[in-house]
Amino acid sequence: MSIVLAASTALMFSLGTYLLLQRRLSRLIIGLGLLGHGANLLLLLSGGRRGVAGIVGSTDGKVIADPMPPALALTAIVISFAVTAFLLALAHRSWQLTGNDLVEDDLEDRRIALLAAAAELDDEELEVAAAAADPSIAPGPIAEAQA
Amino acid sequence: MRLLLPLPVLACLFGAGASMAFGRQRNAQRAIGTIALSTALVAAVAILRHTDAHGTAIAHMGGWDAPMGIALVADRLSGLMAVVSAVVLLAVLVFAMGQPGTEQEQPSFHPVYLVLAAGVFLSFLTGDLFNLFVAFEMMLTASYILITLGGRLDQVRSGMTYVVINLVASTFFVVLLALLYAALGTVNMADISERMHTLPHGMRVAFALLMFVVFGIKAAVFPLFFWLPDSYPTAPTAVTAIFAGLLTKVGIYCMIRTQTLLIAKDDRISRFLLVIAGLTMIIGVLGAIAQNDIKRILSFHIVSQIGYMVLGLGLFTVAGIAAAIFYALNQIVLKSTLLLVGGLVDHGAGSSGLTRVGGLARRFPILAWLFLLPALSLAGIPPFAGFVAKLGIIRSGLDAGQGLVVAVSLAVSLLTLFSMSKIWNGAFWGEVELVVEPEDGPTARWGATVPMLGATGVLVAVSVALAVFAGPLYSLCERASTALLDPHDYLRTVLP
Numbered sequence: 272m273s274i275v276l277a278a279s280t281a282l283m284f285s286l287g288t289y290l291l292l293q294r295r296l297s298r299l300i301i302g303l304g305l306l307g308h309g310a311n312l313l314l315l316l317s318g319g320r321r322g323v324a325g326i327v328g329s330t331d332g333k334v335i336a337d338p339m340p341p342a343l344a345l346t347a348i349v350i351s352f353a354v355t356a357f358l359l360a361l362a363h364r365s366w367q368l369t370g371n372d373l374v375e376d377d378l379e380d381r382r383i384a385l386l387a388a389a390a391e392l393d394d395e396e397l398e399v400a401a402a403a404a405d406p407s408i409a410p411g412p413i414a415e416a417q418a
Numbered sequence: 419m420r421l422l423l424p425l426p427v428l429a430c431l432f433g434a435g436a437s438m439a440f441g442r443q444r445n446a447q448r449a450i451g452t453i454a455l456s457t458a459l460v461a462a463v464a465i466l467r468h469t470d471a472h473g474t475a476i477a478h479m480g481g482w483d484a485p486m487g488i489a490l491v492a493d494r495l496s497g498l499m500a501v502v503s504a505v506v507l508l509a510v511l512v513f514a515m516g517q518p519g520t521e522q523e524q525p526s527f528h529p530v531y532l533v534l535a536a537g538v539f540l541s542f543l544t545g546d547l548f549n550l551f552v553a554f555e556m557m558l559t560a561s562y563i564l565i566t567l568g569g570r571l572d573q574v575r576s577g578m579t580y581v582v583i584n585l586v587a588s589t590f591f592v593v594l595l596a597l598l599y600a601a602l603g604t605v606n607m608a609d610i611s612e613r614m615h616t617l618p619h620g621m622r623v624a625f626a627l628l629m630f631v632v633f634g635i636k637a638a639v640f641p642l643f644f645w646l647p648d649s650y651p652t653a654p655t656a657v658t659a660i661f662a663g664l665l666t667k668v669g670i671y672c673m674i675r676t677q678t679l680l681i682a683k684d685d686r687i688s689r690f691l692l693v694i695a696g697l698t699m700i701i702g703v704l705g706a707i708a709q710n711d712i713k714r715i716l717s718f719h720i721v722s723q724i725g726y727m728v729l730g731l732g733l734f735t736v737a738g739i740a741a742a743i744f745y746a747l748n749q750i751v752l753k754s755t756l757l758l759v760g761g762l763v764d765h766g767a768g769s770s771g772l773t774r775v776g777g778l779a780r781r782f783p784i785l786a787w788l789f790l791l792p793a794l795s796l797a798g799i800p801p802f803a804g805f806v807a808k809l810g811i812i813r814s815g816l817d818a819g820q821g822l823v824v825a826v827s828l829a830v831s832l833l834t835l836f837s838m839s840k841i842w843n844g845a846f847w848g849e850v851e852l853v854v855e856p857e858d859g860p861t862a863r864w865g866a867t868v869p870m871l872g873a874t875g876v877l878v879a880v881s882v883a884l885a886v887f888a889g890p891l892y893s894l895c896e897r898a899s900t901a902l903l904d905p906h907d908y909l910r911t912v913l914p
Contacts, residue, residue: 289583290498291586296578299582301506303585303586303589305607306585306586306589307585307588307589307592310589310590310592310593312597313592313593313596313597314592314595314596314599316600317596317597317599317600318597318599318659319600339599340596340599343548343595343599343605346548347551349590350555350559350588351554351588353559354555354559354562354581354585357559357562357581358581358582358585360560360580361566361574361577362578362582364566364569364574365574365575368569368574369571374578375471384578388562
């Protein structure tokens with residue numbers, strides 16, 4: 272039983288990490304959700320041996336499971352629920368404003384990328400490129416700006 | 419103690435609820451916010467006085483004793499941090515009231531701000547690691563909302579980075595809690611501290627590093643700082659100021675608390691922290707020099723200054739940690755003040771880009787003074803508090819025989835001064851450049867900012883007071899640090 276749980280924790284962490292590295296906000300949010308659930312499962316696992324629920328008068332001398340980790344996991348689940356709702360709202364706002372659901376580039380990164388590109392161009396091309404790729408005008412991914 | 423310890427948190431949370439109910443009446447919201455934070459300030463001062471006189475104080479929540487129940491525990495460090503935070507929170511709230519924009523347009527500003535304050539106070543006062551996680555989430559969820567308040571494109575873009583990186587950090591925190599519980603069967607900090615020595619050495623180091631990552635992301639140490647300079651400057655000024663002053667220092671507080679209480683001194687961790695401290699200082703200040711906007715420059719300075727506090731912690735001596743605490747207190751005030759001044763420049767001149775503004779010293783001499791005093795303090799020029807703090811760090815570093823990292827910190831200090839003079843030359847001296855005239859004239863604009871100027875002025879006065887009372891304050895920090903390195907009193911209070 273523990274091995275199944277441990278394996279699913281590992282699976283959730285690996286899938287979550289993979290999705291976190293994607294460019295689409297929707298995948299990123301699912302990835303974060305998976306990571307959070309993996310962590311919660313780990314929290315459940317930390318309680319040790321399995322047993323019946325520790326409710327007074329219903330245990331009949333059987334081994335009871337440690338009630339602490341589920342209590343902690345419950346709190347963590349509620350928190351991640353709220354934050355995921357907020358993230359979805361934020362992603363929706365981003366979609367409203369940009370019309371796509373891609374992660375926006377870091378402005379600084381884009382400026383540095385432009386500097387590097389500018390070093391390779393000669394002056395004439397440079398002016399055209401600078402006019403075309405003014406970061407204040409068109410915020411979008413590098414790929415889009417270059418296309 | 420039973421009432422006093424939870425009071426700062428409860429005042430803010432009740433205030434948040436009441437503020438929500440008065441969503442349409444801005445003046446009622448303002449009164450509630452001011453009363454709640456003033457109550458928190460008075461309670462924090464009372465807690466500090468009590469802990470300094472009688473040692474660690476404890477309050478068991480819900481009548482359950484530690485380690486089963488959640489205990490609020492305060493010592494001198496928590497008291498000091500809570501007092502300074504309350505002062506800054508109150509001043510920034512007043513600033514926000516005077517600033518056209520966020521606070522006046524958004525009914526949700528006041529409740530969210532108070533929840534943030536409650537999270538900050540709870541982080542300082544809790545004695546339970548899981549409760550610390552909850553406090554962090556309160557603080558962070560509020561900060562997610564504040565940083566994206568307004569919903570502009572740049573805010574959404576940088577807010578996304580901020581939310582995602584903090585969520586990853588929170589996940590690490592849950593993992594840390596799960597592993598600690600699996601290894602030790604407890605999440606009470608004092609209990610963890612007592613049981614930690616039963617673990618093998620390698621595992622203790624692993625826990626120390628995991629804690630370093632969890633709190634290092636919040637504190638923005640190298641190499642975990644990349645999200646900060648990108649996300650902070652886009653938020654409204656008052657929000658940036660409070661984030662810059664407080665949130666990273668909550669991370670530092672947690673680092674000091676966990677590395678001293680939970681993990682015993684270890685030479686390898688100590689060396690690791692010193693290397694990280696040096697890199698954080700250098701990378702932060704170099705980033706600042708490359709920037710061209712007041713708010714972005716100051717954001718990189720947050721990172722750079724965090725390095726000094728990590729340096730103090732990494733020494734693991736009474737003098738080193740005392741210096742780190744004093745440094746943190748000073749930074750909370752300084753960073754908030756400087757960012758508020760940045761906001762005033764933005765407000766008065768229409769931009770905080772150095773190439774766009776200029777000659778402000780002639781136009782708004784008060785503003786120039788408000789910037790100059792904390793800027794000199796940040797660079798560590800005597801007789802300001804920043805000098806006292808840096809001197810403390812350098813002296814304790816030399817006493818511990820860490821000459822190299824001390825040399826790095828001195829060089830960084832010089833570069834900080836250079837970058838402050840860059841702001842001074844660009845924004846305050848020189849010709850009056852492109853100043854966006856508001857439609858109703860500059861006087862009307864400046865007339866509306868009495869609370870803004872007042873709040874900034876009060877914070878500057880506080881930072882000067884930190885220098886004037888540096889002697890008694892520093893010895894208080896030393897007492898706090900002594901108690902941290904010998905947590906006998908803390909453990910005995912929590913687990914009698």
